[in-house]
Amino acid sequence: MSKLLSKLFIATLPLLLAGVAQAQSIDAAIDLFDKAKYNEAANALRQISPATSKSKAFLCQLYADSYISSNVQESTKVCEEAVADKDPIAVYLYALAYLNGNNNLNINQNEKKGVGFMASAVIESDFAPAYDYFCSRLLAEQNLDEAINFCKVAASKGMRRALYTMGVLISEGTGVIQDFQRAKKMMLASAALNYPAAYVYLGSLAKEGKNGEPKDLKQAYAWFSLATAADSNNHRAMAERDSINLSSQDMIAAQKIATEWKYHTPKLVDYHKGR
Known part of the structure; x- marks a missing residue:
């Protein structure tokens, strides 16, 4: 290292150390x-x-x-x-x-x-939760064409609500090409982020055996159990889970499925992670 570079390094070392400490x-x-x-x-x-x-x-x-x-x-x-x-x-x-x-x-x-600040978060910072907000808002306003643009970006950035929303839209063929397999992948990605609505959707697939999925009551029970664990006020998930009759052995198997899935999901979704 040259003397000049050594001096520059020594001069900037306190700043580097401060950055590490911060x-x-x-x-x-x-x-x-x-x-x-x-x-x-x-x-x-x-x-x-x-x-x-x-x-x-x-x-x-x-x-x-x-x-x-x-x-x-x-x-x-x-x-x-x-x-x-x-x-x-x-x-x-x-x-x-x-x-x-x-x-x-x-x-x-x-x-x-509020809308101005939210737009700024999209335009100036490309901030994922802001895309997620406009996805939900525009859908509520029945502005499907505009909503899908925001939903796609939010989903690509890993927003769990947007992943769920895109899963629903793709499953129904609303504004996009219908594709059950792709819809399920979106739902699984949302569920991997512990999103209750995604659990309910996956539970319904397994319980009813629809959209080309095989009927699997143990898996359905596990999905509904995960939904109620993620949101204790999710009465639909609770009712769906309790309507499934399993043997003691199958109940243990379903609980094991839910426990293993839960082990791999994050404790919470926080804006500051991955920054």
């Missing part, structure tokens, strides 16, 4: 978040110095989604600074805050601002 601190906060230690995660983020747009956006999320007690002064500061830095998570959180109103961020509902 990344490790973010990882530590994510680990605490996964363990539902939200206040500890917030404290870990506050200790990052200097604060980064990522640490501010993560702290903003903890406030916006009510994981920690409201502190309007701090939440306003970190969120506004992260938005000013154009952090995609912060922009997306602000979009939701304006669309729905959010007392923790001291934001009143404003549809126009």
